Amino acid sequence: MFGLFKKKKKAEAGMKLRGFPGDLSTVKCLVMAAEKEVKLETELLDTQAGEQDQADYRGLSPFGKHPYLQEGDAVAIGAEAGLAYLDTRGKGFLNPKKAQHFGHQNYWAQVAETISTPVESLLHAAAFGSTADADATELVEVGLNAFDAALTGKKLIVGEYSYADVHWTAVAHFLVLAGKQDMIDSRANTKAWYDKVKQRPSYASLPSLEDIKQKQLNAA
Amino acid sequence: MSDLFHFGSAAKPFESQTEGDGEMKKNQYMMQLLGFPGDPDTLKVMLTAAEKGIEAETAVVDMSAKQQDSEDYRKISPLGILPALKEANYVVIGEHGTCVFVEGKGLGTFLAPRNAAILADQNYWIDIGRTEVQPHVETLMQELVIGPMGDAGYAADNAAVEAARAALVTPLDALDAKIASEYIVGDFCYVDIHFTAYLHLLSVIGEAEMLNSRPNVKGWFEKIKTHKSYSGQDIIAYDLLPSLEDIKSKTLADVECGEF
Numbered sequence: 044m045f046g047l048f049k050k051k052k053k054a055e056a057g058m059k060l061r062g063f064p065g066d067l068s069t070v071k072c073l074v075m076a077a078e079k080e081v082k083l084e085t086e087l088l089d090t091q092a093g094e095q096d097q098a099d100y101r102g103l104s105p106f107g108k109h110p111y112l113q114e115g116d117a118v119a120i121g122a123e124a125g126l127a128y129l130d131t132r133g134k135g136f137l138n139p140k141k142a143q144h145f146g147h148q149n150y151w152a153q154v155a156e157t158i159s160t161p162v163e164s165l166l167h168a169a170a171f172g173s174t175a176d177a178d179a180t181e182l183v184e185v186g187l188n189a190f191d192a193a194l195t196g197k198k199l200i201v202g203e204y205s206y207a208d209v210h211w212t213a214v215a216h217f218l219v220l221a222g223k224q225d226m227i228d229s230r231a232n233t234k235a236w237y238d239k240v241k242q243r244p245s246y247a248s249l250p251s252l253e254d255i256k257q258k259q260l261n262a263a
Numbered sequence: 264m265s266d267l268f269h270f271g272s273a274a275k276p277f278e279s280q281t282e283g284d285g286e287m288k289k290n291q292y293m294m295q296l297l298g299f300p301g302d303p304d305t306l307k308v309m310l311t312a313a314e315k316g317i318e319a320e321t322a323v324v325d326m327s328a329k330q331q332d333s334e335d336y337r338k339i340s341p342l343g344i345l346p347a348l349k350e351a352n353y354v355v356i357g358e359h360g361t362c363v364f365v366e367g368k369g370l371g372t373f374l375a376p377r378n379a380a381i382l383a384d385q386n387y388w389i390d391i392g393r394t395e396v397q398p399h400v401e402t403l404m405q406e407l408v409i410g411p412m413g414d415a416g417y418a419a420d421n422a423a424v425e426a427a428r429a430a431l432v433t434p435l436d437a438l439d440a441k442i443a444s445e446y447i448v449g450d451f452c453y454v455d456i457h458f459t460a461y462l463h464l465l466s467v468i469g470e471a472e473m474l475n476s477r478p479n480v481k482g483w484f485e486k487i488k489t490h491k492s493y494s495g496q497d498i499i500a501y502d503l504l505p506s507l508e509d510i511k512s513k514t515l516a517d518v519e520c521g522e523f
Binding site: 105106108112116117118119120121122123124125127128131132141142143145146147148149150151152153154157185186188189192 | 341342344353355356357358359360361362363364366367368379380382383384386387389390391394395433434437
């Protein structure tokens with residue numbers, strides 16, 4: 044999510060995303076693709092079955108990072124790379140022009156990342172019947188409390204829609220699917236923000252709980 | 264409660280309050296950085312500032328005394344994330360946000376690659392650094408340096424130390440294989456700043472063999488040590504980084520860029 048860059052016309056090679064519907068990084072890329080009006084073909088990488096650790100995938104992504112985004116010869120692996128690639132290739136740019144907003148955008152993206160493990164733990168408990176980490180709810184509450192305070196007097200996190208909203212949309216969506224919507228609704232600023240991002244067309248493209256249970260990754 | 268940003272220029276009255284024509288001066292908006300010399304994220308921000316010709320006064324948040332969890336610091340950074348940076352009334356926290364803020368205020372061309380594929384490559388390696396390298400550097404720093412700083416009787420967890428050393432082999436081998444040109448993804452960019460912070464800390468805590476045994480990493484690191492600031496200022500960002508003695512004495516250099 045660094046910097047500003049020139050767009051470059053590329054032959055319509057088609058962009059393909061290999062990921063998992065119950066993976067936050069994959070869902071962040073789906074939000075970004077929809078926001079940037081980028082068409083994505085998708086292919087399931089079943090991380091529940093450990094496919095990210097199997098030899099054929101490790102041949103592509105030596106550390107097992109996912110999702111795996113490919114367009115012609117270009118490859119972007121993991122959310123950090125995938126989001127920047129989609130932003131650059133799609134319509135407009137999401138990075139704020141103002142340094143102050145850029146700084147806050149990246150801080151809130153970092154905070155979202157710090158709670159990604161407990162959020163996924165709660166979702167997987169709902170989708171696959173696994174046991175959520177004992178401290179998952181508590182850790183998410185801490186992050187949400189800070190997030191809610193930061194949203195005071197704001198409609199979106201840093202003014203315009205930004206990478207930070209992409210990260211938190213994925214987090215909020217997973218919490219709702221995990222049956223934890225009360226964690227959003229009980230925080231007035233977070234609820235107002237969520238109601239706003241939920242109205243965006245990008246939200247409609249996100250996987251349902253049934254999609255996740257069925258390991259169904261829909262094209263964007 | 265005390266204000267941790269009340270140090271350096273901020274602790275002095277503005278010139279306009281004591282003398283002069285009442286106009287605000289450039290140096291009255293000096294950036295202030297709160298961090299710790301053994302924290303890689305603090306070093307990334309210092310390096311970015313020096314590369315972009317931005318001066319910053321620094322003060323230490325003492326991780327050996329867990330000051331990042333203190334009420335005073337949590338008032339600034341509710342989740343205890345280091346570092347924190349202030350300019351006038353603006354505060355930004357964490358390396359992700361602070362580096363881009365400093366870059367946005369700085370001199371010279373942008374550090375991030377403009378080509379989408381190279382940008383993705385940079386971000387992938389930044390991600391590898393954050394997840395495959397940084398946690399193990401932090402473990403070594405905690406067990407070998409910070410732990411004993413806070414408690415003279417601290418017994419390092421040798422199993423954790425050996426596990427961290429072992430875990431660094433694969434990512435450093437991958438980095439060695441990756442460096443085929445002058446810098447990690449081609450031209451100097453953010454990912455070089457990230458790995459400079461990690462490898463510098465490894466080198467000062469007695470793990471320099473991890474660098475020296477990998478020829479491409481070693482060659483890259485030697486180049487970094489003499490890399491002139493991106494801003495065109497006559498400084499080398501690497502020179503700001505703390506020695507082991509600085510870390511133990513909790514000393515963090517101010518970022519000074521000389522005359523403009």
